[in-house]
Amino acid sequence: MLPFDVGDPVRARAAWSRIAEPGDEHAGAVVRELGPSGALDWLCSSAARASGLAPPLRQLVERLAPRLDGLDIRRELEVLQRLGGHLVTPEGEGWPTALDDLSVRAPFALWVRAAAPCPLDLPRGRSLAIVGSRASTRYGETIAAEFAFALAEEGLTVVSGGAYGIDAAAHRGALAARGAPTIALLAGGVDRLYPAGNEALLLQVAQTGALVAEVPPGSVPGRHRFLARNRLIAALTSGTLVVEAARRSGALSTANHASDLLRPVGAVPGPVTSAASSGCHWMIREGQAVCVTTSAEARELAAPAGEFAAPLPGGPPGLLDDLDPVQARVLDALPLRAAAHVPSVARAAGVSEADARSALGLLELAGRVRRRGDGWARVAS
Amino acid sequence: MLPFDVGDPVRARAAWSRIAEPGDEHAGAVVRELGPSGALDWLCSSAARASGLAPPLRQLVERLAPRLDGLDIRRELEVLQRLGGHLVTPEGEGWPTALDDLSVRAPFALWVRAAAPCPLDLPRGRSLAIVGSRASTRYGETIAAEFAFALAEEGLTVVSGGAYGIDAAAHRGALAARGAPTIALLAGGVDRLYPAGNEALLLQVAQTGALVAEVPPGSVPGRHRFLARNRLIAALTSGTLVVEAARRSGALSTANHASDLLRPVGAVPGPVTSAASSGCHWMIREGQAVCVTTSAEARELAAPAGEFAAPLPGGPPGLLDDLDPVQARVLDALPLRAAAHVPSVARAAGVSEADARSALGLLELAGRVRRRGDGWARVAS
Numbered sequence: 001m002l003p004f005d006v007g008d009p010v011r012a013r014a015a016w017s018r019i020a021e022p023g024d025e026h027a028g029a030v031v032r033e034l035g036p037s038g039a040l041d042w043l044c045s046s047a048a049r050a051s052g053l054a055p056p057l058r059q060l061v062e063r064l065a066p067r068l069d070g071l072d073i074r075r076e077l078e079v080l081q082r083l084g085g086h087l088v089t090p091e092g093e094g095w096p097t098a099l100d101d102l103s104v105r106a107p108f109a110l111w112v113r114a115a116a117p118c119p120l121d122l123p124r125g126r127s128l129a130i131v132g133s134r135a136s137t138r139y140g141e142t143i144a145a146e147f148a149f150a151l152a153e154e155g156l157t158v159v160s161g162g163a164y165g166i167d168a169a170a171h172r173g174a175l176a177a178r179g180a181p182t183i184a185l186l187a188g189g190v191d192r193l194y195p196a197g198n199e200a201l202l203l204q205v206a207q208t209g210a211l212v213a214e215v216p217p218g219s220v221p222g223r224h225r226f227l228a229r230n231r232l233i234a235a236l237t238s239g240t241l242v243v244e245a246a247r248r249s250g251a252l253s254t255a256n257h258a259s260d261l262l263r264p265v266g267a268v269p270g271p272v273t274s275a276a277s278s279g280c281h282w283m284i285r286e287g288q289a290v291c292v293t294t295s296a297e298a299r300e301l302a303a304p305a306g307e308f309a310a311p312l313p314g315g316p317p318g319l320l321d322d323l324d325p326v327q328a329r330v331l332d333a334l335p336l337r338a339a340a341h342v343p344s345v346a347r348a349a350g351v352s353e354a355d356a357r358s359a360l361g362l363l364e365l366a367g368r369v370r371r372r373g374d375g376w377a378r379v380a381s
Numbered sequence: 382m383l384p385f386d387v388g389d390p391v392r393a394r395a396a397w398s399r400i401a402e403p404g405d406e407h408a409g410a411v412v413r414e415l416g417p418s419g420a421l422d423w424l425c426s427s428a429a430r431a432s433g434l435a436p437p438l439r440q441l442v443e444r445l446a447p448r449l450d451g452l453d454i455r456r457e458l459e460v461l462q463r464l465g466g467h468l469v470t471p472e473g474e475g476w477p478t479a480l481d482d483l484s485v486r487a488p489f490a491l492w493v494r495a496a497a498p499c500p501l502d503l504p505r506g507r508s509l510a511i512v513g514s515r516a517s518t519r520y521g522e523t524i525a526a527e528f529a530f531a532l533a534e535e536g537l538t539v540v541s542g543g544a545y546g547i548d549a550a551a552h553r554g555a556l557a558a559r560g561a562p563t564i565a566l567l568a569g570g571v572d573r574l575y576p577a578g579n580e581a582l583l584l585q586v587a588q589t590g591a592l593v594a595e596v597p598p599g600s601v602p603g604r605h606r607f608l609a610r611n612r613l614i615a616a617l618t619s620g621t622l623v624v625e626a627a628r629r630s631g632a633l634s635t636a637n638h639a640s641d642l643l644r645p646v647g648a649v650p651g652p653v654t655s656a657a658s659s660g661c662h663w664m665i666r667e668g669q670a671v672c673v674t675t676s677a678e679a680r681e682l683a684a685p686a687g688e689f690a691a692p693l694p695g696g697p698p699g700l701l702d703d704l705d706p707v708q709a710r711v712l713d714a715l716p717l718r719a720a721a722h723v724p725s726v727a728r729a730a731g732v733s734e735a736d737a738r739s740a741l742g743l744l745e746l747a748g749r750v751r752r753r754g755d756g757w758a759r760v761a762s
Contacts, residue, residue, distance in 0.1 A: 021731040022712065062733035066724070140653060222713035224706060269650030269662060271520060272674040281650060284665060285672040291665045293653040325605055329402065332603035343447070350402040352443035 001044050003072045012036035013089045015073045016108035018216050019043070019064050022228035025146075026060045028104030036108065044068060049108035064193035076111075076216035079191055083217070084206075085113035088120060096121040098104055101261050102235050107214035113190035118181045119157075120236070125303040126180070127157040130165025130260070134245040137276050140244030141169035143268055147241070148173030152180050156302060157185045159237050161229065162211070164195055166243045166251070171205055181209035185236070187189045187229040188221030189213055227253055234258035239301040241266045241292055244337045245279035253278050255289060266292035266301040326351055330359040331368060331378070339375035382425050384453045384732045390681075393417035396454045397489035399597050400424070400445050403609035407441045408487030417489065425449060433529055457492075457597035465587075469501060477501040482642050483616050488595035489638070494571035495591035499562045500538075501617070505566035507515055507561070508538040509683040510614045510639070512632045513547025513624040519659050521552035524649055528622070529554030529609045531658070531676035533561050537666030537683060537698035540618050542610065543583055543592070545576055547624045552586055566617070568610040569602030608634055615639035620682040622647045622673055626660030633660050636670060647673035647682040704710040707732055712749060712759070720756035 004011055013036045020027035031039045033147075047065035050058050080087065088094050088110040098121075099106050110120065130148050132140060148158045148170040158174035160167040162184035174182035182205055186194065190211045193199040205211060214232060215225065230250060234240055234257035243249040244264070255265045267289035270277030283289035292298050323331065326349075333348035334340055340348075344357035360376050363369040370374050385392055394417045401408035410421040428446035431439050461468065469491040478503075480487050491501065497633050511529050513521060529539045529551040539555035542547040543565035556565035563586055567575065571592045574580040586592060594607065595613060611631060614640035615621050623646070626632040636646045646669035651658030664670035673679050686705050704712065707730075714729035714737075715721055721729075727737035746748040750757050 019731075021518045024731075059733060059736075063731060063736070066728040127610060132727075139654070143653060181460065222710070223707045224713060254502065269658075269665070269672070270652055272524060272649060272651075273520070277650075278674070281672055281674045284650070285674070285678070291650070291662055291672070293659070293666070295664045297666070332601075332605060347447040349450065350405075352440060355440075355444070355741060 001276045004074050004367055006040050007037050009036045009091045012040045012091050014087055014111040015040055016078060017184050017214055018073055020069045022214050022225055023105045025104045026056060026265045032104060070271055076301060079217040079223050083113050083191060084115055094121055096156045096236055099235050104180055111213045111216055112188050112210050113206050115207045118210040121135050122157055125377045127159055127237040128302040129237040129240040130170035131160055133245050133249045133276055134163050134165040135157050136165035136244045139270060140166055140276055142265055144169035144243040145173030147295045147298045149177045151299055152177035155179045157183060159233055161233060162186055168198055169270060171201060175204055182197040183210045183212055185233050186211055186213045187225040189215055189217035191217035194221050230254040231257040235261055239264040241301060242280055246274040246275050247279045247282060249279050260369045291336060326355055327359045327363055330356050331363055334378050339377040340370040341375045385455050387421045388418050388470045390417045391470050392454055393421045394490040395458060395468055396421055398595055399454055400448045403595050403606055404486045405436060405487045414487060460598040461492055464494050465496055465573060466571060469493050475502055477617055492571050492585050492597055493591050493593045496588045497592050499591040503538055506684040508540055508618040510540045510618040510621040511551035512541055512635045514626050514630045514657055515544050515546040517546035517625045519551050520651060521547055521657055524552030525550035525624040528676045528679045530558045531679055533558035536560045538564060540614055541609040542614060543567055543579060549579055549582055552582060556585055564591045564593055566610055566614050567592055567594045568606040570596055570598035570600040572598035575602050611635040612638040615644060616642055622679050622682060623655040623661055624649045627656050628660045628663060630660050645682045646670045649673050707736055708740045708744055711737055713743055715759050720753040720758040722756045
């Protein structure tokens with residue numbers, strides 16, 4: 001009935017990615033139960049007699065059957081081949097097993113456009129999604145590019161959505177590094193370099209990294225496909241970092257998917273006066289995201305516990321530095337420019353003479369005070 | 382032995398605030414056990430024979446006895462009176478019971494300089510500490526002033542430390558409001574308007590609010606007194622908000638005291654590129670502070686659970702607004718400028734015709750689509 005060999009599971013999967021919308025759980029369940037070829041056989045034979053099926057299956061067939069008309073997935077596969085791309089499926093090599101966490105919502109196949117080999121099946125801790133608003137600020141773009149650069153230099157694959165704003169900045173930052181490639185997960189077909197203003201950037205990504213879609217060439221990037229695509233960004237990576245997002249940004253849906261998949265989520269804070277950071281602040285405040293302020297902290301997000309640990313900036317807080325309270329009081333009690341004797345220092349500091357003497361000795365060892373005559377004086381700091 | 386009546390507990394407390402350094406736990410314990418007058422009696426009589434005492438008490442006496450020489454607290458009380466101030470003690474009226482949470486580290490007395498009555502014993506939820514770095518930025522100062530203004534307008538007393546930077550901005554913001562007064566807790570005596578550059582501001586605070594110190598007039602604001610003073614800011618208030626703080630800022634010690642006292646702690650995020658926000662980010666990241674981005678969220682910090690609740694900004698996140706997935710797909714499937722028939726819409730959307738019809742009906746009710754001929758078209762948004 002279909003003009004191509006339905007028995008080939010790779011072609012059958014390609015066909016499923018054309019027939020069913022991304023994330024269609026019922027289609028996913030049927031493919032899982034019957035295998036891609038068996039499920040396609042079943043759909044073709046059920047198309048004419050859907051009314052006899054139980055309600056959920058009947059609805060599925062009614063939904064999908066119209067798309068069987070004129071379906072010839074060989075055309076889309078040829079387009080992909082002409083673009084230098086290839087199809088990745090669970091039956092072949094390089095399938096990212098991380099996507100299996102999506103269960104019946106996993107993609108049927110990945111349409112990959114990459115000039116050079118670009119691994120998609122990344123070990124845990126070796127990739128991070130960096131996403132955010134299209135309506136970004138210079139601040140957010142700078143952070144996204146800097147973090148992506150630093151992570152890529154360290155060999156982490158930066159994954160994003162190829163959109164304007166934060167996504168583009170993340171890809172750009174990663175492209176500038178000499179480390180790992182960057183992957184753009186597109187909502188439409190990999191033949192459509194969308195949005196048009198990012199065409200040059202996406203071509204660059206395809207040169208050293210990969211453009212990836214779960215829908216075949218020719219597919220339009222509709223709004224619901226953007227939202228469905230976000231689950232792939234979350235599932236493919238070891239963690240998701242939101243750099244800038246307003247309260248209604250689609251980037252928050254990527255973060256939600258990551259949480260659902262038990263992947264760590266981070267958000268970069270910004271000025272509270274910036275609407276572009278309001279979604280990040282909301283996630284941090286609600287405990288839905290970790291506050292991430294450096295590329296090291298971003299890396300820690302992606303990495304399994306203990307493998308990488310972001311260094312603590314500075315030491316422990318405190319004005320006294322390394323001084324204990326008695327030493328601090330004794331140092332305070334010393335006049336600024338003159339020397340003083342132990343009894344007057346002790347009295348001013350409110351400590352016993354014995355304690356003052358001992359503190360002065362320790363402060364002398366630390367180079368903070370020195371003996372002058374039979375008294376003590378500060379060392380200019 | 383002392384030139385004033387030790388039997389008067391108020392004078393005895395004033396004397397203790399002169400003799401012992403802020404937060405001296407051993408002195409606090411003795412005063413608690415023997416009462417202020419009894420403890421002073423004991424100290425005077427023990428001064429000459431300290432060697433016969435058990436070690437902790439001996440050290441206490443050795444530490445404090447030198448300060449009994451020439452002690453005449455009437456002088457300091459006269460200075461306070463000349464400044465229009467008064468002493469507040471647990472024996473008299475207006476003692477802030479919140480300070481009792483400090484136990485043996487509670488102040489012996491409060492030296493208060495206020496031209497008008499300014500309540501210190503604030504009901505729970507009616508005060509907030511707003512603190513931060515002296516080395517602040519314009520951003521942090523603006524936020525501190527705005528939040529303080531909004532809280533004071535709503536009748537919350539804003540408490541801070543009278544320092545340059547965030548403290549000054551918080552006082553200024555509160556002074557500009559017509560609501561509650563603002564309180565500055567000073568590290569030195571209330572006769573010393575320190576730092577000098579804030580003299581005019583502190584005089585203004587004394588006019589409508591209060592300058593408060595636990596040390597008598599004439600006391601120098603030494604570094605350890607600043608740190609000890611921070612515990613009072615934390616204890617006096619229903620919550621502490623850090624607006625800007627570097628990793629080693631003293632403001633973090635105020636936050637630590639607040640946590641120790643089970644008072645809520647908040648921190649305002651800022652650009653990750655700003656060192657002045659690094660301490661805030663660290664506290665948020667480590668779960669030591671709640672992320673606070675609006676004055677309503679700051680108020681929620683101070684208020685008992687449920688009494689105030691900051692409104693959620695915007696609605697729940699999501700690009701689809703109020704559309705369910707089928708409606709979104711159907712709307713996407715409609716051509717931008719032309720009309721389309723139900724079968725082609727259903728096919729493009731990947732839904733059954735029945736579902737497409739139902740979705741179009743709902744979209745029509747929502748004013749998103751309209752009938753054109755026997756097809757459907759988008760309504761320009």
